[in-house]
Amino acid sequence: MMPLGDILPEITVIVTAVAILLFATFAPQRLQWIGAPIALCGLGCAAFLCGLQIGSERLTFTGSWALDAASIWGRLLILGATAFVVVMSPDWFERDRRHGEYYAILLFSALGAMAMAGAADMLQLVIGALLSSATGYVLAAYHRDWALSVEAGMKFFLIGALANTSLMLGAIMMVGMLGDTGFTGMSAALASGKPSPVLLLGTVLVMVGLSYKLGAAPAHAWMPDVAEGAPAPSAAFLTVVPKIGAAIMLARLVSLFPLDTAAIRPLVAALALITMTIGNLAALWQDDLRRMLGWSSVSQSGYALMAISVVGLSPAAMPALIIFLLGYSTANLATFAAITHLRGRTDRADFSGLVSSRPLEAIAIIIGLLSLVGIPPLIGFVGKLELFLATIEGGYTWLAVAAVANTVASLFYYLRFIAPMVFAKSSSVPATLGAWSGAAMVSGPIAIVLLGLLVNVILAPLIGTELLPS
Amino acid sequence: MLTLSILLPLITSLALAVRSAWSETMARLIAMAGAGLSLLMLVIVWMGFDTGADAPPFQAVGELQWIPALGVAWRVGVDGMALAISLMSGLLFLCALAWPADYKGRARQYYAWFLFLQGVSLGLFLTLDLLVFYVFFDLSLVGMYFLIGRWGHGDAEYAALKFFIYTLAGSLAILLAILGLVLANDTLTFDMRELIAAQPLQGVDVRSSLVLLGFLVGFAIKTPLVPFHTWLPLAHVEAPGPASAILAGVLLKMGTYGIVRIPFSMMRETFAAYALPLAIVALMSILWGAIVALGQTNLKRRIAYTSVNHMGYTVLGIAAAGAAIGGDAARTLALNGAITEMVAHGLITGALFLMAGSFWQRTGTYELSAYGGLARVAPKLMIGFFLAAFASFGLPALAGFVAEFQIFAGTFAIYPWLAAIGLIGILITAALFLSMLQKIFFGDLVDQRQGFADLNRTEVGFLALLLVLVVLIGIYPGWLLTMIETGSAFLPLQGTEG
Numbered sequence: 030m031m032p033l034g035d036i037l038p039e040i041t042v043i044v045t046a047v048a049i050l051l052f053a054t055f056a057p058q059r060l061q062w063i064g065a066p067i068a069l070c071g072l073g074c075a076a077f078l079c080g081l082q083i084g085s086e087r088l089t090f091t092g093s094w095a096l097d098a099a100s101i102w103g104r105l106l107i108l109g110a111t112a113f114v115v116v117m118s119p120d121w122f123e124r125d126r127r128h129g130e131y132y133a134i135l136l137f138s139a140l141g142a143m144a145m146a147g148a149a150d151m152l153q154l155v156i157g158a159l160l161s162s163a164t165g166y167v168l169a170a171y172h173r174d175w176a177l178s179v180e181a182g183m184k185f186f187l188i189g190a191l192a193n194t195s196l197m198l199g200a201i202m203m204v205g206m207l208g209d210t211g212f213t214g215m216s217a218a219l220a221s222g223k224p225s226p227v228l229l230l231g232t233v234l235v236m237v238g239l240s241y242k243l244g245a246a247p248a249h250a251w252m253p254d255v256a257e258g259a260p261a262p263s264a265a266f267l268t269v270v271p272k273i274g275a276a277i278m279l280a281r282l283v284s285l286f287p288l289d290t291a292a293i294r295p296l297v298a299a300l301a302l303i304t305m306t307i308g309n310l311a312a313l314w315q316d317d318l319r320r321m322l323g324w325s326s327v328s329q330s331g332y333a334l335m336a337i338s339v340v341g342l343s344p345a346a347m348p349a350l351i352i353f354l355l356g357y358s359t360a361n362l363a364t365f366a367a368i369t370h371l372r373g374r375t376d377r378a379d380f381s382g383l384v385s386s387r388p389l390e391a392i393a394i395i396i397g398l399l400s401l402v403g404i405p406p407l408i409g410f411v412g413k414l415e416l417f418l419a420t421i422e423g424g425y426t427w428l429a430v431a432a433v434a435n436t437v438a439s440l441f442y443y444l445r446f447i448a449p450m451v452f453a454k455s456s457s458v459p460a461t462l463g464a465w466s467g468a469a470m471v472s473g474p475i476a477i478v479l480l481g482l483l484v485n486v487i488l489a490p491l492i493g494t495e496l497l498p499s
Numbered sequence: 500m501l502t503l504s505i506l507l508p509l510i511t512s513l514a515l516a517v518r519s520a521w522s523e524t525m526a527r528l529i530a531m532a533g534a535g536l537s538l539l540m541l542v543i544v545w546m547g548f549d550t551g552a553d554a555p556p557f558q559a560v561g562e563l564q565w566i567p568a569l570g571v572a573w574r575v576g577v578d579g580m581a582l583a584i585s586l587m588s589g590l591l592f593l594c595a596l597a598w599p600a601d602y603k604g605r606a607r608q609y610y611a612w613f614l615f616l617q618g619v620s621l622g623l624f625l626t627l628d629l630l631v632f633y634v635f636f637d638l639s640l641v642g643m644y645f646l647i648g649r650w651g652h653g654d655a656e657y658a659a660l661k662f663f664i665y666t667l668a669g670s671l672a673i674l675l676a677i678l679g680l681v682l683a684n685d686t687l688t689f690d691m692r693e694l695i696a697a698q699p700l701q702g703v704d705v706r707s708s709l710v711l712l713g714f715l716v717g718f719a720i721k722t723p724l725v726p727f728h729t730w731l732p733l734a735h736v737e738a739p740g741p742a743s744a745i746l747a748g749v750l751l752k753m754g755t756y757g758i759v760r761i762p763f764s765m766m767r768e769t770f771a772a773y774a775l776p777l778a779i780v781a782l783m784s785i786l787w788g789a790i791v792a793l794g795q796t797n798l799k800r801r802i803a804y805t806s807v808n809h810m811g812y813t814v815l816g817i818a819a820a821g822a823a824i825g826g827d828a829a830r831t832l833a834l835n836g837a838i839t840e841m842v843a844h845g846l847i848t849g850a851l852f853l854m855a856g857s858f859w860q861r862t863g864t865y866e867l868s869a870y871g872g873l874a875r876v877a878p879k880l881m882i883g884f885f886l887a888a889f890a891s892f893g894l895p896a897l898a899g900f901v902a903e904f905q906i907f908a909g910t911f912a913i914y915p916w917l918a919a920i921g922l923i924g925i926l927i928t929a930a931l932f933l934s935m936l937q938k939i940f941f942g943d944l945v946d947q948r949q950g951f952a953d954l955n956r957t958e959v960g961f962l963a964l965l966l967v968l969v970v971l972i973g974i975y976p977g978w979l980l981t982m983i984e985t986g987s988a989f990l991p992l993q994g995t996e997g
Contacts, residue, residue, distance in 0.1 A: 402667075404641060405634035411566070414630070414674070418569075421678050426709075429678075433671040440667050441660070444644075448656055452648050482565075489568040 035082075035089040035096060038075040038104065039143060045071025046136035053129025061128035062119040065465070068132040072112040072139075079104050083490065088497055092211045093150035095281070098494035102351050102487070103146035103277040110269050110358050111139040116469040117262040117362075117369045120462035122171075131171065135266060138164035142274030145242070149212045149497060151200045154278060158196055158242055161271050162189045168263040169255050181258030185251045185267075189241060192248045196238020202231025213498040216285045224291045232293065235282065236300070242275035244268065245304040245330040253311070256323025261373045264319060265365035268326040269358045272333070280337045280350055284496040288341055298338035298428050305331025305435045312442045319375040321442060322364060325401060328439060329357050332432060335416050339423025340496065346423065348491035349415035355487065356400065356412030359480060363473025364397035370461050370470040377446060382455025389471065390461070391450050396474040398443040400481075403436060408480035411488075501559050501575040501625045504540035504589070508533050509618035515611035523606045527597075530610035534596050534617060538589035541582070541621075548582060548982065556987035557627060557692060565631075570681075570688035574627035578986025580759060580838050583979060584752055585624040587845045590968075591748045592617040594961040595741035598853050599860060603650055612649075613741075616642035620749045624756060629677050629689040636673065636721075636757075639750060640666050643734075643742070651737040652859070658737035665730040669720030673757070676713030679706065680765060694765045695987065707769040714762040715777065722754030722810045724780055725787045735803035736865065740856010743799065747806050748849035752841050755813045759838070759988055763821050767991050774822035775914070781818055782917050784811030789927035798858060798865040801935060802851050805891060808924055809848070813840045815921060816906035821991075825913035831989065833909025838983045840902035843890070843972060847899060850887045850965045854880065857958060861951055867935065872944030877953040881940045883962050888932040890969045893925055897973035901980075 033040070048071075049064045056063065085096045115132060122128040141161030148154040166189065170182025204210050206228040207218040241248035256264045279297075286293045308328025315321035336350035367390045368375065383391040400409035413436070420429040461467065480487075511533025515526055544559045557576035564572045577585070595613065602609045619642060623635035640663055648659035681689060683706070684699040700707040720727040735743050762770050788808030795801040816837030820830040857880065859865060874881050890897035893904075903925065910918040954962065972979055 399641070405637050410634070410637075414678075415569075417675060418678050418682070421675070422682055426675075426679075429675055433668075433675060436671060437664060437668045440664055444660055444663065448648060448660070451645065452656055485564075485566045485568055488566060492568050 032089050038079040041071055041075040041078060042136050042140050046133045049133040056129060064129040064132040065115050065119045068115045068136060069112055072108050076105055076108040088149055092213050093153050094147050095149040095497040097497040098491050099277050099347055099496055100147040103273055104143045106355055107139055107142045107270055107273050110362060111135060113362050114262050114266045117366050117466055119465040121262055121369055134164050134167050139270055142270045145274030145278040148278060151204050151210045155197055155200050162193055165267055168267060169259040171260050171263055177258035181254045184254045188248055188251045192238050192241030195234045199231040199234025202227055212285055216498055219285055220287050229291060239275050239279045242271045243330050244272055244327055245334060246300060246307055249327045252327050253320045253323035257317060257320040261365055261369040265362050269361050273354050276333045276350060276354060280340050281496050283337055284340045294338050297334055298425055301331045301334030301338055302431050304334060309435050309438045316377045317375050318446055332416055335420050335428055335432060339419050339425055342423035343419045345419035347496055348488060349419040351491055352415045352488060353412035356409040359476050360397045360400035360409050363477055364394055366469040366473045367393040370466040371459055372462055374459060381449045381453035383450040386455040386458045393470050393474045395447050396477055398447060400477045402440050402443055406481045407477050411481060411484045500540050500544050502561055504537045505618050505622040507537040508614040512611045512614035515607050526607040526610050530596055530614055533614050534593045538593055541586050541589050545582060550981050550985045554985050556990060571630045572628055575625045576627045577625060578988055579983045580988040581624050583842050583983050584756055585621050587842045588620055588749045591845055591849045594965055595744045597957060597961050598741045600739045600741050600856060609650055612642055612646050623753055627691045629691060633674055633677060636670050646742045647734060647738045650739045653737045655737045658733045661730050662734040666721055669717040672713045673717035676710045679710040700766050701768045703769055703772045711762055711766060711769045711773060718754040718757045722751060725784045728807050732800050732803045736799050740852055740859055744849040744852035747852055748845035751810055755841055758817055770821045771823035774818045778815055778818035778914055778917050781811045781814035782921055785921050785924035789924045793927055793931045796867050798867055799855050805928055806848055808928060809844045812903055812906050813837045815910055819910040819913040822913055829909045829912030832905050835980055835983055836902050836905025836909055843898035843902045846965050846969050847887050847890045850962060854884055867938050870939045871942045873951060874940040875944055876951045879954045879959055886966050888936055892928040892932050898969040901972060901976045
């Protein structure tokens with residue numbers, strides 16, 4: 030008897046997605062938006078079921094699916110982020126002929142990310158990554174007749190094809206050398222013997238594959254194009270949700286390696302440094318808000334890698350990763366929600382004087398950006414604080430110092446967008462979308478502030494929990 | 500009570516930000532009420548403040564959990580140093596808020612940002628939690644950034660950006676140091692009282708040295724000490740007058756207050772080992788600030804550089820007190836002088852910058868060469884400016900003298916040579932203030948200044964409030980010194996030396 034109860038959240042998401050697909054096939058254009066409330070109901074049920082799992086720490090489905098704090102909170106985060114994107118979407122796609130299907134694809138993509146967050150098996154990992162990628166291409170290129178969107182989708186696809194090949198090759202090598210697809214068996218094999226060069230090559234290839242989902246170096250190049258060209262809700266989704274799944278996945282993979290064999294953690298630390306620096310340097314002089322956010326997302330992936338590099342070295346690593354992802358997701362989504370509500374405007378000059386012409390939208394963007402910098406007491410600050418705490422405790426103080434330098438640099442490009450909004454004169458009142466996107470736009474900054482003040486609710490259950498299997 | 504004095508300005512600020520219906524006069528009244536009530540709360544705490552010999556290290560303590568998983572909580576409480584500085588800050592905020600400035604048609608938002616800044620500044624001085632301290636430290640940057648950028652003049656955006664980036668770099672250095680310090684402790688807590696009692700990092704190994712360096716660099720940027728001072732003149736010149744007063748009077752104190760509260764109290768051994776280099780840096784600031792100030796032709800730049808000089812005295816006093824040499828009496832004297840200097844500098848330089856703001860309001864220039872002979876048209880301004888300037892270079896019977904006398908008297912016993920060289924700084928500041936006074940108020944009245952208006956009634960009232968205190972501290976400093984010496988900051992000096 031399969032323990033189906035353990036994957037009820039995932040089943041709920043699939044059923045909802047199928048239901049939406051059927052509904053969208055038969056509903057007339059003016060009723061397509063009903064896909065959004067259906068998706069929200071499904072996501073709500075899934076989140077509730079997922080919430081019931083809080084506290085469990087075990088492997089299930091013969092060791093291929095992990096139910097630990099990272100998996101549960103990561104999937105809750107994915108569900109929450111997806112629900113937020115759903116709320117952003119109805120107004121944006123109102124006149125799109127394939128409006129209803131969008132929600133189904135969102136849910137399938139979220140499912141891929143959830144599969145990555147919970148995977149404790151190499152094959153499961155590959156399936157999750159592929160599901161998340163395949164749906165991602167569609168989301169990025171959803172505006173088929175708009176060149177920028179198609180370009181974003183194309184770039185996403187080409188880099189994705191390469192990265193996923195690397196992921197599968199690496200997975201085959203790792204499984205072949207360790208003699209097991211399950212993480213428990215792999216972990217035991219790693220602990221017993223000295224790793225062979227083929228195994229290390231395989232690990233590096235898997236990391237390259239995951240870096241694509243994560244938006245980290247070396248496979249980060251799609252990030253700015255997708256952020257700029259994809260439909261704004263898709264951009265919000267693709268810069269956030271796959272990253273959550275991939276980060277938890279990579280952390281679990283790193284946790285398999287014993288501390289003394291194979292310098293896997295220093296490698297991750299180096300990737301973290303490279304990623305955050307590249308992202309920041311490229312973001313410095315961007316004149317396009319969405320493109321800047323894309324590059325800043327790259328640098329934020331670098332910060333997330335900091336926590337992964339001290340997995341096993343510091344008990345704070347896992348809580349730091351989850352809280353940081355929470356902070357990053359909330360801030361990035363809130364900023365994109367405001368951009369969506371402003372009909373996707375993105376040129377720096379177009380934001381001049383936004384504080385006087387559209388105060389709510391401007392405040393949402395400003396709070397979002399300041400949270401990305403890590404200004405207290407916003408949730409982004411708690412995330413960065415935990416990251417620094419974990420890296421210093423894990424003995425990577427130099428990485429924390431590098432992250433501080435990068436944070437200072439990042440303040441510069443965020444302020445480059447905030448300053449004209451506040452200090453310049455506005456020329457006209459920009460048009461906005463409707464009630465749905467407005468609701469997303471308003472709830473974003475509220476979430477950033479409230480989560481920062483009430484973070485203990487999430488942080489306390491995370492303290493002291495470990496990544497399975499260990 | 501302390502929590503209330505932090506929250507009142509913040510709530511008023513929020514109300515001002517969202518209520519667009521209020522007229523300018525109404526907004527002004529509400530803002531004044533918010534700032535005034537907050538000051539009143541502090542005064543009530545002051546009334547109940549126990550200055551006896553066996554007073555507890557912190558009084559009026561309150562605590563509320565925030566992130567118990569990390570040992571972070573909303574903790575407030577005061578010792579004499581915190582109380583003295585926050586009282587001074589509350590008063591200065593009230594005066595700066597009331598001082599007429601160019602609101603650029605956005606008076607309501609201007610008041611809102613000012614009150615926000617008041618709330619976070621008081622929060623920083625009153626909190627007993629390291630992380631909350633850092634939170635307020637960062638928020639003060641945000642508040643100041645918008646005040647300078649929006650209501651400043653000239654290249655205000657650039658000045659605001661430079662200020663924000665510079666000081667954020669400093670504050671992040673402090674964050675890393677805080678984490679290093681907290682992680683060295685056995686239990687994860689950000690409670691200052693526990694950390695002071697535990698002294699988690701001892702000795703002079705690489706780790707404690709790096710943590711100390713993080714703190715000192717971070718606070719040195721904020722203070723600012725040479726060579727980290729380059730953001731200061733620019734920010735001062737472009738900021739509106741009252742914002743300059745707050746920047747100099749309150750925000751700079753965060754640096755020196757932080758040095759005393761954190762490294763000085765929580766890592767005594769390590770701090771003592773590095774006290775001499777710190778004292779030398781302070782001496783450089785004293786001399787460099789004074790000499791560069793002498794060369795300035797811009798009124799505000801000149802005052803700004805004297806701030807570098809004065810904060811140098813403060814740090815010199817702190818370093819001398821932190822060095823584990825010399826008798827208790829000398830060290831107490833030096834620390835008391837340093838803290839008195841913080842209060843005195845806040846009042847005096849605050850007053851000077853407010854008056855500088857009045858110059859700008861009337862003429863739109865800070866160039867000294869644009870003035871002359873104002874004694875004839877603006878006698879009230881002249882009296883105020885003379886008094887503040889005299890106090891600034893330490894004329895006896897004014898507040899600056901009390902502070903500097905104690906610092907030098909204490910330092911002479913510990914670092915005699917440094918103190919002797921430092922005295923040159925006082926000579927130079929005297930020269931530069933006298934030449935500035937002469938240039939502005941004496942000589943022939945420049946033609947285009949014929950219509951220069953004297954201080955109006957509001958300005959005279961609030962200026963008098965500040966200057967009366969300057970004189971009062973100068974002739975009868977006992978009440979202030981007793982208050983400062985009470986409580987936590989002076990604990991390390993008791994019983995460590997025979």
